[in-house]
Amino acid sequence: xxxxxxxxxxxTASNWTLNVALFVAMAIICLPGLWIVLNxxxxxxxxMAKPPIWIPQSLSFDAYVAMFSGIGxxxxxxxxxxxxxxxxxxxxxxxxxxxxxxxxxxxxxxRFKGKGGWFLGLMLTRAVPGIALSLxxxxxxxxxxxxxTHAGMILAYTALNVPFTIWLIDGFFRQVPRDLAxxxxxxxxxxxxxxxxxxxxxxxxxxASAGIFAFLTSWNEFALASQLTRSTDSKTLxxxxxxxxxxxxxxxxxxxxxxxxxxxxxxxxxxxxxxHLVSGLTTGAIKG
Amino acid sequence: xATLTLSQLDKNYGAFHxxxxxxxxxxxxxxxxxxxxxxxxxxxxxxxxxxxEDITGxxxxxxxxxxxxxxxxxxxxxxxxxxxxxxxxxxVGENMGFTLKIAGRDKAEIDAAVAEAARALExxxxxxxxxxxxxxxxxxxxxxxxxxxxxxxxFLFDEPLSNLDAKLRGQMRxxxxxxxxxxxxxxxxxxxxxxxxxxxxxxxxIMKDGNIEQVGxxxxxxxxxxxxxxxxxxxxxxxxxxxxxxTATGLRFANGLELxxxxxxxxxxxxxxxxxxxxxxxxxxxxxxxxxxxxxVTTMDLTxxxxxxxxxxxxxxxxxxxxRFTGRMLNPRRVTPGEVMTFHLDLxxxxxFDADSGLSxxxx
Numbered sequence: 166x167x168x169x170x171x172x173x174x175x176x177t178a179s180n181w182t183l184n185v186a187l188f189v190a191m192a193i194i195c196l197p198g199l200w201i202v203l204n205x206x207x208x209x210x211x212x213m214a215k216p217p218i219w220i221p222q223s224l225s226f227d228a229y230v231a232m233f234s235g236i237g238x239x240x241x242x243x244x245x246x247x248x249x250x251x252x253x254x255x256x257x258x259x260x261x262x263x264x265x266x267x268x269x270x271x272x273x274x275x276r277f278k279g280k281g282g283w284f285l286g287l288m289l290t291r292a293v294p295g296i297a298l299s300l301x302x303x304x305x306x307x308x309x310x311x312x313x314t315h316a317g318m319i320l321a322y323t324a325l326n327v328p329f330t331i332w333l334i335d336g337f338f339r340q341v342p343r344d345l346a347x348x349x350x351x352x353x354x355x356x357x358x359x360x361x362x363x364x365x366x367x368x369x370x371x372x373a374s375a376g377i378f379a380f381l382t383s384w385n386e387f388a389l390a391s392q393l394t395r396s397t398d399s400k401t402l403x404x405x406x407x408x409x410x411x412x413x414x415x416x417x418x419x420x421x422x423x424x425x426x427x428x429x430x431x432x433x434x435x436x437x438x439x440x441h442l443v444s445g446l447t448t449g450a451i452k453g
Numbered sequence: 454x455a456t457l458t459l460s461q462l463d464k465n466y467g468a469f470h471x472x473x474x475x476x477x478x479x480x481x482x483x484x485x486x487x488x489x490x491x492x493x494x495x496x497x498x499x500x501x502x503x504x505x506e507d508i509t510g511x512x513x514x515x516x517x518x519x520x521x522x523x524x525x526x527x528x529x530x531x532x533x534x535x536x537x538x539x540x541x542x543x544x545v546g547e548n549m550g551f552t553l554k555i556a557g558r559d560k561a562e563i564d565a566a567v568a569e570a571a572r573a574l575e576x577x578x579x580x581x582x583x584x585x586x587x588x589x590x591x592x593x594x595x596x597x598x599x600x601x602x603x604x605x606x607x608f609l610f611d612e613p614l615s616n617l618d619a620k621l622r623g624q625m626r627x628x629x630x631x632x633x634x635x636x637x638x639x640x641x642x643x644x645x646x647x648x649x650x651x652x653x654x655x656x657x658x659i660m661k662d663g664n665i666e667q668v669g670x671x672x673x674x675x676x677x678x679x680x681x682x683x684x685x686x687x688x689x690x691x692x693x694x695x696x697x698x699x700t701a702t703g704l705r706f707a708n709g710l711e712l713x714x715x716x717x718x719x720x721x722x723x724x725x726x727x728x729x730x731x732x733x734x735x736x737x738x739x740x741x742x743x744x745x746x747x748x749x750v751t752t753m754d755l756t757x758x759x760x761x762x763x764x765x766x767x768x769x770x771x772x773x774x775x776x777r778f779t780g781r782m783l784n785p786r787r788v789t790p791g792e793v794m795t796f797h798l799d800l801x802x803x804x805x806f807d808a809d810s811g812l813s814x815x816x817x
């Protein structure tokens with residue numbers, strides 16, 4: 166066999182190996198998600214079976230129907246939880262993004278005293294595990310009356326997200342050449358217009374990523390929420406999962422069904438935002 | 454178009470004095486080049502004119518308007534950046550029309566203005582592309598197109614050609630010159646490339662350490678440099694220089710070599726000077742051109758250390774007064790290193806500078 170044929174064969178073989186490896190990796194990653202969807206559709210007996218039953222014998226939407234039924238018929242206040250989750254996650258994301266954009270822009274563009282220290286300080290707050298703060302936060306919130314309120318949860322999540330959004334957005338603003346904002350000002354923009362017309366669109370992938378991250382953090386967070394919420398006034402969906410645990414039993418099917426209900430909005434949001442994640446928009450701005 | 458006047462323009466960055474009270478008048482429609490080495494304050498000056506840097510002191514006037522504290526957008530200027538600074542998220546057409554869009558003009562008017570500028574720069578076929586899809590030369594053209602569309606009082610260029618390769622740079626230089634001739638625009642052009650300055654500008658401003666060393670036409674700064682710095686900066690290869698002391702009859706160099714006093718200089722005996730001679734005025738017999746008059750030619754035999762053939766001419770490096778001097782050989786023949794040749798030194802174009810101040814002693 167000549168050299169070229171061997172090389173071609175090797176290339177094909179390595180391509181296939183790679184594809185198979187990717188498939189296995191993806192299968193491992195996706196399996197838990199599929200398992201949740203599957204379990205939400207079948208009876209507990211089948212869920213708990215050992216060895217596991219891979220091919221479901223019977224499928225039903227009973228868990229979903231029950232979830233939305235009244236109290237006593239297996240229902241939980243899912244609408245309230247959903248509303249709380251949306252209000253808290255969306256508001257804290259918007260605030261985190263607003264602060265992240267202003268902060269990230271300031272760190273990327275301006276020189277000021279103690280800049281390095283401020284930045285390091287912000288990053289260090291990420292080093293503290295959120296759960297370590299739950300007890301102090303609980304006492305504090307109890308004193309000022311923020312327990313079991315939307316405002317309290319929004320504040321906590323905003324504090325959790327801001328360092329990350331600043332850090333991420335700072336990096337993206339750094340990639341936007343200063344010349345562009347200056348050119349825009351010469352072209353007739355005010356400083357404010359130059360930001361919105363030129364710098365903001367170019368940093369949009371970073372802002373979108375920061376937004377998704379902040380939203381998912383708030384949407385999925387359990388530990389703090391379980392401490393700081395009490396009733397349907399402020400309980401979020403992850404805390405709502407606990408409604409399916411009783412003293413001696415856990416309703417796995419119902420829990421999985423609620424998990425699916427939780428995942429869907431997150432998936433939709435990520436899908437909607439991903440078109441803004443196109444990076445590399447700044448290439449071609451400068452240099453020949 | 455308008456005039457541009459800088460008076461006592463000053464810029465401090467903390468303790469660093471970047472621009473030290475410069476004065477400059479640019480006439481309506483004039484092309485002025487600011488040249489100088491890195492850090493001489495030329496770009497800072499341009500950015501102050503644009504309004505991108507605050508001024509520490511002095512006045513900037515465009516037309517009869519003092520613009521010291523006006524925002525860039527209120528100065529009615531255009532600027533072409535070294536990096537081009539095209540908006541990557543807009544098409545070429547949108548880039549060029551951006552200034553009119555911000556000004557709130559209607560779409561038909563914007564389209565017409567963009568189309569006209571695009572035609573002038575021959576980039577009509579690029580209008581729907583994005584900057585990332587363009588070559589360096591095309592981006593350069595778009596940046597110029599964007600500047601033209603605004604129809605400004607003053608055009609500012611900040612080293613616009615330095616990102617292009619040598620061939621394209623020459624081509625764009627010609628185009629900028631033609632563009633200026635057609636638009637009759639007032640232009641301030643910053644460059645560190647003295648060839649660009651010489652070929653494009655009506656007048657050249659040579660800056661050093663935040664001061665203006667000389668303002669003059671290309672001819673003036675080349676033939677009558679006001680200082681040793683200007684003499685060394687303008688001209689390629691640079692002017693040859695050597696320390697000397699004046700005697701009753703002429704100059705004496707450190708190694709004992711004596712030369713007659715160059716015409717046009719009348720310097721008292723015993724003064725420390727720097728002697729300057731351009732490579733064009735040091736050439737082997739039969740391979741150069743005497744200046745008009747040509748009566749101040751001194752002849753001597755020199756050993757060629759090294760030669761650099763350039764095709765149409767050859768640069769010869771010789772040892773003169775313990776310095777390596779560059780000579781220019783026209784209609785070149787092959788020269789071997791170590792060859793002794795008879796050289797002409799055309800002293801009618803030589804220069805003398807004060808050894809301490811560096812200022813020209815012409816007419817002193």
